[in-house]
Every structure is written in structure tokens, then in C-alpha cells.
Amino acid sequence: MAVYSDSQLGVYEQCPLKFKLRYRDRIKRDMEGVEGFLGLRVHDTLKKCYDDLRFTKTNSLSDLLAFYNKIWQENWNDSIVIMKQDLTQEHYRSLGEKLIENYYNRYSPFDADITIQTEMRIGFSLDDENQYKMQGYIDRLSRIQDGTYEIHDYKTTSHMPSQEDADKDRQLGLYQIGVQRRWPDVENIRLVWHYVAFDAELVSCRTPEAISGLIESTKSLIDEIESAQDFSPNESRLCDWCEYPDLCPLRKHFYKVEALPVNEYLNEPGVVLANRYAQLKNQEAGIEAEMEKVREAILDYARREGVEVIKGSDCKVRVTFADKLKFPRKSDAERPELDGIIKEAGKWGEVSDLDTTALIGIVEKGLWSKDLIDRVMKYGRIEGSSTVRISKLKDEEK
Ligand code: SF4
Numbered sequence: 384m385a386v387y388s389d390s391q392l393g394v395y396e397q398c399p400l401k402f403k404l405r406y407r408d409r410i411k412r413d414m415e416g417v418e419g420f421l422g423l424r425v426h427d428t429l430k431k432c433y434d435d436l437r438f439t440k441t442n443s444l445s446d447l448l449a450f451y452n453k454i455w456q457e458n459w460n461d462s463i464v465i466m467k468q469d470l471t472q473e474h475y476r477s478l479g480e481k482l483i484e485n486y487y488n489r490y491s492p493f494d495a496d497i498t499i500q501t502e503m504r505i506g507f508s509l510d511d512e513n514q515y516k517m518q519g520y521i522d523r524l525s526r527i528q529d530g531t532y533e534i535h536d537y538k539t540t541s542h543m544p545s546q547e548d549a550d551k552d553r554q555l556g557l558y559q560i561g562v563q564r565r566w567p568d569v570e571n572i573r574l575v576w577h578y579v580a581f582d583a584e585l586v587s588c589r590t591p592e593a594i595s596g597l598i599e600s601t602k603s604l605i606d607e608i609e610s611a612q613d614f615s616p617n618e619s620r621l622c623d624w625c626e627y628p629d630l631c632p633l634r635k636h637f638y639k640v641e642a643l644p645v646n647e648y649l650n651e652p653g654v655v656l657a658n659r660y661a662q663l664k665n666q667e668a669g670i671e672a673e674m675e676k677v678r679e680a681i682l683d684y685a686r687r688e689g690v691e692v693i694k695g696s697d698c699k700v701r702v703t704f705a706d707k708l709k710f711p712r713k714s715d716a717e718r719p720e721l722d723g724i725i726k727e728a729g730k731w732g733e734v735s736d737l738d739t740t741a742l743i744g745i746v747e748k749g750l751w752s753k754d755l756i757d758r759v760m761k762y763g764r765i766e767g768s769s770t771v772r773i774s775k776l777k778d779e780e781k
Contacts, residue, residue, distance in 0.1 A: 403614035412626035496525035505561035
């Protein structure tokens with residue numbers, strides 16, 4: 384099995400196709416979002432702050448800002464993408480300064496703990512057989528006076544999660560497992576996130592049960608990835624930062640036509656077809672509304688006149704009125720009671736039917752034993768299907 388990192392697992396959860404392109408097919412792209420670039424420069428600056436401290440050098444805030452600006456200039460390049468159109472490189476650069484200042488003012492003179500290592504690579508297995516291997520980089524590992532180890536993570540995002548989210552966070556939970564594997568005598572570990580944009584800290588301590596649960600859920604996610612055949616695209620707001628729009632069936636056409644001049648764009652066969660389809664759909668919606676009105680009028684007429692067949696010029700319309708027996712639907716509150724009565728009477732087999740939609744879900748997610756799924760699959764067959772749906776472009780897609 385491959386060695387996984389939390390970010391690889393996160394990419395798979397976000398979009399299996401992106402995971403495949405990036406980690407299985409190893410297709411390299413030179414695209415970097417400005418947010419990621421900013422995060423790296425802030426991380427590098429805080430690393431310098433703690434690395435220098437280990438050599439007894441305490442940087443002033445202006446030393447750190449000078450370092451930050453130097454590495455910003457040295458590393459900035461044309462492949463860095465700014466998605467927010469009303470913001471510039473300068474906005475992001477000065478945001479980074481603000482984040483460093485927040486951190487500095489909160490923790491200076493940085494003597495609350497002893498740094499063991501910054502940007503520490505940690506490799507470990509989730510199981511004794513060394514099957515499920517993980518790796519990652521801890522932003523900073525430290526020890527406080529009572530012997531507790533702290534795993535620090537710097538966050539430069541503009542979103543601050545809840546305490547509940549922090550208690551469920553997989554990345555630092557995995558790092559805790561790595562630290563415990565490397566130093567089995569360490570009894571207490573605190574996971575600390577520094578949300579520097581909010582000048583705030585989130586702390587989480589994991590119970591042994593929480594750690595066991597994390598090991599199991601991570602192992603089963605790795606199993607899912609290892610056995611995956613179909614790496615489908617999963618569209619989300621993160622697609623705007625994806626480096627593979629030209630290889631993704633959900634974005635490829637956007638990518639192709641966005642580069643065309645307006646006259647070529649309007650004549651591109653896909654654009655022509657989509658526009659024609661939208662036009663017909665609009666007409667269809669108008670016709671359906673009109674049909675519904677006429678249908679209601681026909682029913683009224685038939686009731687009023689006491690007729691069941693209405694003659695037209697070269698057609699006739701038949702109307703039927705009937706009272707039908709109805710029972711609660713699956714989603715209705717009384718339904719379990721009704722099911723219970725029939726089951727209790729031993730008559731369930733006479734009225735129930737196989738729910739093939741539920742069966743498809745069970746087979747696709749592999750929720751039954753392999754043996755049972757294999758037996759069921761003797762009756763399953765793959766049939767091609769297709770749908771065409773239309774929706775409005777979002778503002779950012781126009
Ligand atoms: S554009 Fe979106 S859906 Fe397509 S591969 Fe990238 S992340 Fe996945």
C-alpha cells in the first residue's frame with residue numbers, strides 16, 4: 384500500500400478525480416493559489432522565529448517582517464493565481480504581515496514552552512503489521528513544563544472552525560498517533576491550532592477511544608481508496624482552485640471556450656447546442672404551464688357538463704374521475720405502525736417488494752459481505768444511461 388498523508392486523504396474526500404490526477408497519475412501543474420502561497424510564507428517566517436530561538440536569537444517583529452517580505456519577493460512568480468478579482472498581490476502580502484504581527488504580539492517572547500522541532504516530518508503506521516503507513520509535517524512540536532507535548536498548527540485561513548470541528552480534526556489527531564509511536568512514554572499531548580487571522584487558539588485533547596476511532600476510520604478510508612476503480616469528479620467551490628480544469632469532464636468545456644474570442648465562442652458547436660437547448664427548455668416550461676391551465680379547465684368543464692369525453696375538431700379528450708384507496712407513504716409518520724401490523728400478522732412477504740434502489744446503494748458502497756454481494760451481482764447488470772440537465776451559470780462562471 385502507498386504511504387498516505389492527511390492532505391492526500393482530504394483531496395480524495397474532496398474530489399476522487401483530482402486525487403487520481405495528482406497522486407496516482409502524478410500530473411504536475413505549476414499552479415498555486417495566492418492563499419497557499421501566503422500560508423507558506425507565514426509558516427516559513429514562524430519557523431524562522433522558533434528555529435532562531437533554539438540558538439538563543441530572539442527576532443524582533445521588524446526582523447520577522449523583513450524576513451517575510453524578503454521571501455515573499457524571492458518566491459513570487461507568474462503561476463500564482465489570485466481568484467478574488469478585486470484583490471491584488473499587495474493585499475495578500477500585507478495580510479501576511481498582519482497575521483505575523485498578531486502571532487508575535489500574542490506569544491512574544493515565546494518562552495511558554497520548549498520547541499522540539501519545527502516542520503518535523505513524521506512517518507508512522509496505523510497498524511502493527513505496517514500496512515497502513517502515514518506521513519506528515521508538524522508545524523511545531525513543543526514540550527511545556529509539566530511534560531505535556533504540544534502539536535502546533537498554524538492556520539492562515541479566513542474561516543475559524545468550532546471546538547467540535549477541532550475535536551474531530553483528523554490531521555493533528557494523526558500527528559498525535561505519530562508522536563506517541565515515536566515517544567511511547569509521552570503521556571499527555573495537546574493539539575493546538577493557531578488561527579492567526581482571528582488572533583485565536585483552539586486546543587483539543589484526545590481520549591484513547593477517540594484515537595482508536597480515528598485509526599479505524601482512517602484505515603477504512605485508505606481501504607476505500609486502495610480498492611477504488613471509479614475516480615469520479617466531485618464539483619464544489621474548491622474547483623475554482625483546481626489545477627486540472629482541462630482534464631476534468633465538469634470543467635473541460637469551460638476551460639476550452641473561455642480562451643476563445645467572442646465570435647468563435649458563439650459558434651463553438653457545444654456553445655451552440657447548449658444555447659439552443661436552453662431556448663427550447665424555456666419554451667417547454669411555458670408550454671407546460673399552459674397545458675396545466677388547459678387541463679384544469681377541461682376537468683372543470685367535464686364536471687360542469689357531466690361528460691367524460693369531450694369532442695374536439697379532430698380529437699377527443701377522455702376524462703376520468705375516480706376515488707382511489709391510499710395508504711401512508713414511506714415518509715409518513717403512520718407508516719411504521721402500518722408496517723408493524725402487517726409484519727405481526729405474518730403477511731409482510733405478500734405486500735413487500737425488493738427495493739432495488741436501496742440494493743444498488745448497498746452494492747455500490749460494499750455494505751454487505753463480499754460473498755453476498757457476489758451472489759447478488761449474478762443478477763445485476765451495467766446498463767449505459769444518460770441525462771441532460773440545464774441550469775443557470777453562477778456569476779463567477781459567466
Ligand atoms: S475541477 Fe473540480 S470536479 Fe474537476 S477534478 Fe478539479 S476538483 Fe474535481
